[in-house]
Amino acid sequence: MIIGRVIGTIVSTVKDPKYKGYKLLVVQEMNIDGGYEKNSHISIDLIGAGLDEVVMVVSGAACRSSLETNDKGIDSLITAKIEKIVIGDKQINL
Amino acid sequence: MFLAKVIGKTWSNHQHYSYDGIEIKIIRDVNPETMELIGKPVFALDAVKASIGELVAYEVSAEAGKAFGDKKILTDTSITAIIDSATVPDYLKLKNQGDK
Numbered sequence: 001m002i003i004g005r006v007i008g009t010i011v012s013t014v015k016d017p018k019y020k021g022y023k024l025l026v027v028q029e030m031n032i033d034g035g036y037e038k039n040s041h042i043s044i045d046l047i048g049a050g051l052d053e054v055v056m057v058v059s060g061a062a063c064r065s066s067l068e069t070n071d072k073g074i075d076s077l078i079t080a081k082i083e084k085i086v087i088g089d090k091q092i093n094l
Numbered sequence: 095m096f097l098a099k100v101i102g103k104t105w106s107n108h109q110h111y112s113y114d115g116i117e118i119k120i121i122r123d124v125n126p127e128t129m130e131l132i133g134k135p136v137f138a139l140d141a142v143k144a145s146i147g148e149l150v151a152y153e154v155s156a157e158a159g160k161a162f163g164d165k166k167i168l169t170d171t172s173i174t175a176i177i178d179s180a181t182v183p184d185y186l187k188l189k190n191q192g193d194k
Contacts, residue, residue: 031135
């Protein structure tokens with residue numbers, strides 16, 4: 001899993017009917033020091049994340065292993081909001 | 095499965111219900127010959143209660159969710175074993191030196 005910051009939302013009228021009812025967000029990848037990477041993803045939000053929040057993103061076929069996403073064509077999911085990272089003596093509040 | 099070291103952990107108050115009672119750790123790949131950390135840090139769910147600094151094995155992709163028994167867990171990276179010792183055969187070391 002990776003972390004990223006929510007930088008935008010997606011509005012789509014014509015889409016796979018299985019996406020109905022889910023929020024699509026744009027997530028910019030981050031590194032664990034709090035800096036940004038180049039890549040960004042469109043992810044489906046399961047937990048109600050908002051703009052500017054740091055979230056954890058699950059990718060690949062593993063996204064289908066929950067009751068909400070079973071048998072849907074989804075490969076990127078937001079599953080947790082990250083508040084704090086501890087590495088050695090260093091604490092990063094996000 | 096891959097060899098890695100646990101380098102940190104995270105706090106999350108708001109998360110998917112399938113993560114209840116499971117810790118999120120930060121791991122980084124290890125070169126088995128030199129024990130140096132290589133590659134990018136990644137976030138992993140911990141199935142074996144590993145502590146920081148320990149050498150572990152982790153699983154990626156859809157199989158990672160199967161590390162927690164029959165429960166359906168949303169994860170693509172899981173820590174599935176704590177490594178006590180690892181042996182790298184001599185012929186492998188020689189071969190890799192030759193490649194350099």
